[in-house]
Amino acid sequence: MPVDVVDKLEDPRHSKPEEGWREKLYEIIFESHTRAGKIFDIVLIALILSSVAVIMLESIEPVYERHKILFRSLNLLYTILFTIEYILRLSCVKKPAEYARSFYGIIDLLAILPSYLEIFFPHTHFLMLIRSFRLLRIFRIFKMINFLQESRLLVFSLIRSYRKIVVFLSFVVLLAVFLGSIMYVLEYEKNPGFTSIPQSIYWAIVTITTVGYGDIAPHTALGKILASFIMILGYAIIAVPTGIVSANFLKEWRQEKQNPLTRCEHCLLEGHEFDAQYCRRCGHQLEEQS
Amino acid sequence: MPVDVVDKLEDPRHSKPEEGWREKLYEIIFESHTRAGKIFDIVLIALILSSVAVIMLESIEPVYERHKILFRSLNLLYTILFTIEYILRLSCVKKPAEYARSFYGIIDLLAILPSYLEIFFPHTHFLMLIRSFRLLRIFRIFKMINFLQESRLLVFSLIRSYRKIVVFLSFVVLLAVFLGSIMYVLEYEKNPGFTSIPQSIYWAIVTITTVGYGDIAPHTALGKILASFIMILGYAIIAVPTGIVSANFLKEWRQEKQNPLTRCEHCLLEGHEFDAQYCRRCGHQLEEQS
Amino acid sequence: MPVDVVDKLEDPRHSKPEEGWREKLYEIIFESHTRAGKIFDIVLIALILSSVAVIMLESIEPVYERHKILFRSLNLLYTILFTIEYILRLSCVKKPAEYARSFYGIIDLLAILPSYLEIFFPHTHFLMLIRSFRLLRIFRIFKMINFLQESRLLVFSLIRSYRKIVVFLSFVVLLAVFLGSIMYVLEYEKNPGFTSIPQSIYWAIVTITTVGYGDIAPHTALGKILASFIMILGYAIIAVPTGIVSANFLKEWRQEKQNPLTRCEHCLLEGHEFDAQYCRRCGHQLEEQS
Amino acid sequence: MPVDVVDKLEDPRHSKPEEGWREKLYEIIFESHTRAGKIFDIVLIALILSSVAVIMLESIEPVYERHKILFRSLNLLYTILFTIEYILRLSCVKKPAEYARSFYGIIDLLAILPSYLEIFFPHTHFLMLIRSFRLLRIFRIFKMINFLQESRLLVFSLIRSYRKIVVFLSFVVLLAVFLGSIMYVLEYEKNPGFTSIPQSIYWAIVTITTVGYGDIAPHTALGKILASFIMILGYAIIAVPTGIVSANFLKEWRQEKQNPLTRCEHCLLEGHEFDAQYCRRCGHQLEEQS
Secondary structure, X not given: OHHHHHHHHOOOOOOXXXXXXXXXHHHHHOOOOOHHHHHHHHHHHHHHHHHHHHHHHHOOHHHHHHOHHHHHHHHHHHHHHHHHHHHHHHHHOOOHHHHHHOHHHHHHHXXXXXXXXXXXXXXXXXXXXXXXXXXXXXXXXXXXXXXXXXXXXXXXXXXXXXXXXXXXXXXXXXXXXXXXXXXXXXXXXXXOOOOOHHXXXXXXXXXXXXXXXXXXXXXXXXXXXXXXXXXXXXXXXXXXXXXXXXXXXXXXXXXXHOEEEEEOOOOOOEEEOOOOOEOOOOOOEOOOOO | OHHHHHHHOOOOOOOOOOOHHHHHHHHHHOOOOOHHHHHHHHHHHHHHHHHHHHHHHHOOHHHHHHOHHHXXXXXXXXXXXXXXXXXXXXXXXXXXXXXXXXXXXXXXXXXXXXXXXXXXXXXHHHHHHHHHHHHHHHHHHOOOHHHHHHHHHHHHHHHHHHHHHHHHHHHHHHHHHHHHHHHHHHHOOOOOOOOOHHHHHXXXXXHHOOOOOOOOOOOOHHHHHHXXXXXXXXXXXXXHHHHHHHHHHHHHHHHHHEEEEEEOOOOOOEEEEOOOXXXXXXXXXXXXXX | OHHHHHHHOXXXXXXXXXXXXXXXXXXXXXXXXXHHHHHHHHHHHHHHHHXXXXXXXXXXXXXXXXXXXXXXXXXXXXXXXXXXXXXXXXXXXXXXXXXXXXXXXXXXHHHHHXXXXXXXXXXXXXXXXXHHHHHHHHHHHOOOHXXXXXXXXXXXXXXXXXXXXXXXXXXXXXXXXXXXXXXXXXXXXXXXXXXXXXXXXXXXXHHHOOOOOOOOOOOOHHHHHHHHHHHHHHHHHOHHHHHHHHHHHHHHHHHHHEEEEEEOOOOOOEEEXXXXXXXXXXXXXXXXXX | OHHHXXXXXXXXXXXXXXXXXXXXXXXXXXXXXXXXXXXXXXXXXXXXXXXXXXXXXXXXXXXXXXOHXXXXXXXXXXXXXXXHHHHHHHHHOOOHHXXXXXXXXXXXXXXXXXXXXXXXXXXXXXXXXXXXXXXXXXXXXXXXXXXXXXXXXXXXXXXXXXXXXXXXXXXXXXXXXXXXXXXXXXXXXXXXXXXXXXXXXXXXXXXXXXXXXXXXXXOOHHHHHHHHHHHHHHHHHOHHHHHHHHHHHHHHHHHHHOEEEEEOOOOOOEEEOOOOOEOOOOOOEOOOOO
């Protein structure tokens, strides 16, 4: 599964049609080495950025009140443009289903969906901000291949450690449930903040994660002692996810370091250590490669 | 002791009776490869989840006021069911004492104890939320063996670093005591927040751990300077537990990856990878060692 | 580019004139092994420190009101002195353009610029505090070469990981945009704090980074649940930059410790320690390589 | 210097007198293998703990008002007892000056000093809480040698990384000065919290370190944008000290791991890598040792 997930982060490969208008369209929309492709990319980024800015401004009430009609027409325009773009993308790739299921394909769909959902559920209007994720394309467009490789490495590392992190976070949540309910027992009669156990659990999460809003804070002496204990606990266990990720990055880098050029000529095993002279599987002597 | 602690995290092994109704009951309650076992596990998880939800809802006063009788009967029901379950578990294992002292055995007991304590100490009612820890069984039930192994590794690493972490946390507490009392001297006449030294120590812990509620904050210039120093200190020393755990994870992983038992009989090189069959230095065949 | 950036952190090398008054001036201003040079350095540090203190005091209104004229004349004096110093520095180096573009050259310019900008934009007055960065010279002046090397290593490591960190931070910002807009949808009608999407994004950043001012906090149940999720997320992903930097420090140190240029001519083993004179595998003498 | 500092953490070695009452006193006070020594240690810990508790209770005004005379006499008693103890310690070691300058010697002195300073400066009364540091003796007394070794390792690692951490923290402080003064320019007319630059710097430190009290928070749009930037910066650079310490812990452990048993018979060089067969300094073959 990990490899699967990472592959979906890439645009679909082997998807370029061989000839005709679809090949040309593909070159413009998906690639950026032609003049038309570059212009398309820059216009697209500008559209995404301006549409995100429009939604943000729209949410500021006095601004919205003054320019109601402008905002509505702009939103309509963006929806039409992004829908056309999505249809074009679908129509010019060789395997539309593969594109639709790829990481960018899903983002592209999610970016237009709220505009249509809005007709039925007006509250979903601001979910259009999911469009901002389309900005991830910037990395691809500006040939920032190195950045992409870095993010692949990041994603790989996180996927490899996700089991440990899931175990860790379940533990943190259970701890918050338990400590929150103890705090409730200690505080609920003397403190208007600890009105119920879910509220206390919310407070425990705010405290363990060291966020500490201060909208709810312990009042009793016992509550403060337990709170101090929870804080120190949160301060100490933040080390765990960090340790997991650090160790994984180092592993990743070590595997990168393992001599990729040495391959046993006999059994074709790769990934020998740097000081290896004989294949560890078949005992055949390894040849030196520069 | 470390090994001991980790072993207690597992269900008792070698505890399955060889025949009779106890063997069948064991299969249903402790195992999950039979149909009855699967149904039992799912019902159990559902019961735990719903009982946790009931306790949480109960703590919200307006909800409780409206459904008082419902909540009381539900709590009685859960207590009876979990007690029966605990008795069944005890009766079907070969060595009941071993189960009772195992990690899950203790959790199972703690989950029913508050219901009985409540008769004498009404305030312990919400400690029933300790039941939520029974959800840890989810990992075992759904055959998430990999997750369990990961958590074993986590627990191992933490146990190996617990001495360093204890030393570190004692130091943090002593620091909080000392800095809190200095802050008290600086602030107590000008600031209604720093009413006493224990209160100042509480503030110092809130600050060192970077939680920062803001319910108490320095008012004087000197107090703010010292507070800035404490914050920077807390920001810097959070590196210590993280460093400890990171280094330990790496050690753990290194030891896991390299077979410490394999040694080339010919050139005496140690530390071969687990899949190695031939020495990477001299090409001599490695012998199998258990 | 990385090497370039780090080189700019150093004072221009090979820039000392060979003879005449410019050589002497260079010795006084840029070097510190002569008596005059030492006095110049100490006076300079004193001037920078006092000018920083003056600007800080000036910003406290009651203090400023009482000593208006004193502050104005002091500021004029500092501006004149630092301008003269900058001109002298430019005039005594061999390649003034190189100095002007170096790290310290830019800081020196930025330290006097706001004084002149102030004539046109009064609000830039307090940007003069950029002078405080000139204090970085302290490391160089007091022969704290080890500290400088350490900071080079730090800067190197950070530069090597900047791509990963940029990818990570863009991701955090996109996440804040997305989660902030969801929170806005959940809270804006019941909570006077979430007035607009930009405000909600600000809140999301305050929460993800675990700062947690508490000036805005969720009021609705759903909002609190999402906020808890965001906090736990922030608590978990702080592990990512830490992991990146930890792994890079280790790489840096490894590369520092092992001489990459030394290779045994006989058995081709690489990665000998710096003090190695004989191959640790075959005992053959290692040849010196520059 | 590092070695020096760590040595001071230990009680003075080779300091035990050879004979007479001083030897016996030394055994009681400094050692704990005799019956009298154990009793002395337990009484001492009890005295320290109770004296710390007394000072804390004393600071709670209503408690103090009621038991004024009791507190005064208790404080007098503790001062007398700890002074006698300090004099006895000085008198029974072979080299009193060495003890007085050792880590524990300084703590012991600091624990009685405030009681005498109080006569002249009443405000130093609560500095007596420095006595709590004497509790560090617990580690030594209860033969928790492993804990001591761990703390030595911790202290070693921190001392080795102190240069990098000093550079890093100076940078954080300069950043806080600079960003604080920009925030002051942006906010001071619209926000009663940002009254002066020192106040803004205090706010910047509260924010960079992710403490986030919320007693001061930005009001303007520009201020919030800059604040968001500062938070993300603080969130990212916390990785730096953690990375430094992690890398150092690993180094420490690696050096521990380097085969301590292998020593070149010819040139006596120690610390060969595990796969070394020939001395890297003189090329002499290393002998196998179990």
